[in-house]
Amino acid sequence: MWQEIVTTIIISVVWAIGSGIGALVMKWLLSKIKNEKATQLLNEAYQIVHEGVTYVYQTYVEGLKGTSLWNEEAMKNANQQAASYIQKNLSKNVIKFLEENGKTLKDWIAEQIEIAVQQQKQ
Numbered sequence: 570m571w572q573e574i575v576t577t578i579i580i581s582v583v584w585a586i587g588s589g590i591g592a593l594v595m596k597w598l599l600s601k602i603k604n605e606k607a608t609q610l611l612n613e614a615y616q617i618v619h620e621g622v623t624y625v626y627q628t629y630v631e632g633l634k635g636t637s638l639w640n641e642e643a644m645k646n647a648n649q650q651a652a653s654y655i656q657k658n659l660s661k662n663v664i665k666f667l668e669e670n671g672k673t674l675k676d677w678i679a680e681q682i683e684i685a686v687q688q689q690k691q
Contacts, residue, residue: 607666607670610662610667613663615681617655618682618684620654621654621655621658623689625651629647652679655678655681656674
């Protein structure tokens, strides 16, 4: 019982720190990019991530949260739905830019979903 409570608290603190760092990294990255087109592409990508996470929350998560149906499987499903929404809505130019300037598209999307979820929780 106590171990679960302590574990939950520790996980919450780590996520809060991680999301704060993610937001700072995003701001720093945008401030360092001098190319206006690159900034535009990144802003478009971040907007789509936000839209995807919000959409999945409103259409899927909100109805399950607080019930016995909100479990690990439901969380994975929500994550997959958000990733699918984001990948379908990113323009070819954004995908090309992200793939040329960072991690794989799949990794970038997964990372951004986590950051967006944590930002929405705050």
